[in-house]
Structures are given as C-alpha cells and as structure tokens.
Amino acid sequence: MTATAATATVEVPVDPDTAFWIFTEEIDLWWVRGPINFFDAARATAMHIEPHLDGRILEVYALPDDVLELGRITAWSPGNHFTYRSSVDDTQTHITFTPTDSGTEVTVVQSLVQDGAKAFYFWPNVISWFPAWLSRRDTAPSTPREADRLAIALYYEDPAAAARWLHTAYGLDSWSTIPAEGSSPSWIELNVGTRAILLFPRTAPNPPQNDHSTWIFVDDLDAHFAQATAAGAKILTPIHQHGYRRYETQDLEGHHWTFAQARPTQ
Incomplete structure (x- = not known):
C-alpha cells in the first residue's frame, strides 16, 4: 500500500526570509547533481522555481522551452511557506519556514492527494541538501557542482x-x-x-x-x-x-x- 505522507525537517542558521529566498532562488545551486537526482538526468541542465502563485517547479533541459514541469505552486507566502501540486505524481508538497532561536526550521510535508495512487516521496532525501549548501555557500562556486562521470x-x-x-x-x-x-x-x-x-x-x-x-x-x-x-x-x-x-x-x-x-x- 502506498504511504500517505512523508515529512522531513532541517534547521538552518538564517532568518526565515533569507531561508525562503535561498531555498527558492538558489535551488539550482543546492540541488545535488547526482546521477539519480533528476527525472531525466541525461538531459537536465538546471532546476528552477518560478517565484509566484501558479508558478512552475521545473527541471530544465538544454533546448529553449524544453522543460519538465514537476509541479504548480498553489500557495506562495515569501518568508513563511509555499505549496505546490505535483505534475509528475499524485502528491502535494507544503514547505514551511518557521523562526527558531538559532535560525529557521524548514519542514517539508509531501502528501498523497485524495484518491491518489502514485507518489514519489523524494523530499526526505532531498531536504538535507539545503543546510549542506548553506554551510558552504559563502565559499562555494556560484555555478552548480557537477557530478563526475563515474x-x-x-x-x-x-x-x-x-x-x-x-x-x-x-x-x-x-x-x-x-x-x-x-x-x-x-x-x-x-x-x-x-x-x-x-x-x-x-x-x-x-x-x-x-x-x-x-x-x-x-x-x-x-x-x-x-x-x-x-x-x-x-x-x-x-x-x-x-x-x-x-x-x-x-x-x-x-x-x-x-x-x-x-x-x-x-
């Protein structure tokens, strides 16, 4: 039986507005370019979030306008939360940014929609890349880290x-x-x-x-x-x-x- 939800939480040492901005604007930098981290890794050149309501979550390919829509944003509140409905399975993902004494708690809840049957619960694996990126962001190259060919x-x-x-x-x-x-x-x-x-x-x-x-x-x-x-x-x-x-x-x-x-x- 397909699980109905997957939840994961990380904490980062920046305020919620900054965490939200880095999460959405720099997703192409913190998304790890491993061999199984894209739907079509052989063609993928970037990850992109269109930062507005009804914006798309995109896996971008080399040709102009050649993209895979991963989801559509259904709620958008900068510094607080955003939600998107997946275009590749039957899930909805809600991501919140909650202030803490030392920064921001980022929580991802990926849930199976009503009457849904297909779910790729990848966020528990992916979310840990975000604090890892923040820890090296000040010294890391401003271009995505490419995976080796082996x-x-x-x-x-x-x-x-x-x-x-x-x-x-x-x-x-x-x-x-x-x-x-x-x-x-x-x-x-x-x-x-x-x-x-x-x-x-x-x-x-x-x-x-x-x-x-x-x-x-x-x-x-x-x-x-x-x-x-x-x-x-x-x-x-x-x-x-x-x-x-x-x-x-x-x-x-x-x-x-x-x-x-x-x-x-x-």
Whole structure:
C-alpha cells in the first residue's frame, strides 16, 4: 500500500526570509547533481522555481522551452511557506519556514492527494541538501557542482547501516547527510570528491557480492588503514606497493574496496 505522507525537517542558521529566498532562488545551486537526482538526468541542465502563485517547479533541459514541469505552486507566502501540486505524481508538497532561536526550521510535508495512487516521496532525501549548501555557500562556486562521470551503485540488506559503517570505517562522507539510526531512506548518496557512490536496498536473493572492487584514492593511506582496521574492517591485503601503494579490504556485507595513496597533486 502506498504511504500517505512523508515529512522531513532541517534547521538552518538564517532568518526565515533569507531561508525562503535561498531555498527558492538558489535551488539550482543546492540541488545535488547526482546521477539519480533528476527525472531525466541525461538531459537536465538546471532546476528552477518560478517565484509566484501558479508558478512552475521545473527541471530544465538544454533546448529553449524544453522543460519538465514537476509541479504548480498553489500557495506562495515569501518568508513563511509555499505549496505546490505535483505534475509528475499524485502528491502535494507544503514547505514551511518557521523562526527558531538559532535560525529557521524548514519542514517539508509531501502528501498523497485524495484518491491518489502514485507518489514519489523524494523530499526526505532531498531536504538535507539545503543546510549542506548553506554551510558552504559563502565559499562555494556560484555555478552548480557537477557530478563526475563515474558513479558506483552498491546494494545492501540495510543501506543506512552500511552508510554509517562506511562513514566510520572508511571516512566516506555525503554532500547531504549520513542517515541516522532508525532511518531508512530509499537511496543514499555518498561522495568522494565529485564522484557518487549510491547505496540501494538489496532486492534480488543472494546476488553476487564480489564481482567488483571500488577504488578510492586517499591523502594519507597509513592513517586510513589504521582507521579502517580500528573499525573492524576485514583486511584482505595489507598495505603494499605494486604500481600504486594500496591495500584491499572488505566491508560489512562482503563488498571489496581498494584504497590507494593519492599523488601529491591529485
């Protein structure tokens, strides 16, 4: 049965008017350009919100006037809230900006409309990109961060637990957030530079686990090896030199990883 709603909340260290303006006007900067973060990632060039009642939420493509309408704005109150009715599924999304002692609480409620059947509840994954953007906004480039052309997909029984383990053992981070205990997002995106590692729930029974090895270059291989060992990673081959100085390890569900020493200029 389709869930009837999905809710997510983040807090940002700016006032509601500023938060609202950045959220809507700079969506193309804080929207992560990962390989699965658009309806047509092969053609998408931008995200855009038309800032008024009956304005459109758009996924923009390269050709003039070539867009995908994601929704239509049904309520618009700058600094307070806006609501849009989805054009791609049967949901309505209400986004509020509430003042707090330290800034603004941004809450997104994505709900199935009456008699609706289809819902893509992506906002719980997406909303964490917004505070991540604010934390680096003053020093970040004023053009969207492009994803690298290589991405890796890994399948786990528990992707959220795997993400936390990969963060602790291998130091992998995310442009958005590492999922907390008890959370179960539909997908998780970890990042190494501009490259994405996508974690998905395993659906096929007993798929092959060791038919690949993920390579990552790190600044300090010895420190990384010590971190992974302390976290309980299974070391398949300790640090050795053969072309690259590297070591091989296995994660908590059997995936193989190779960590190599990066060049000083890399």
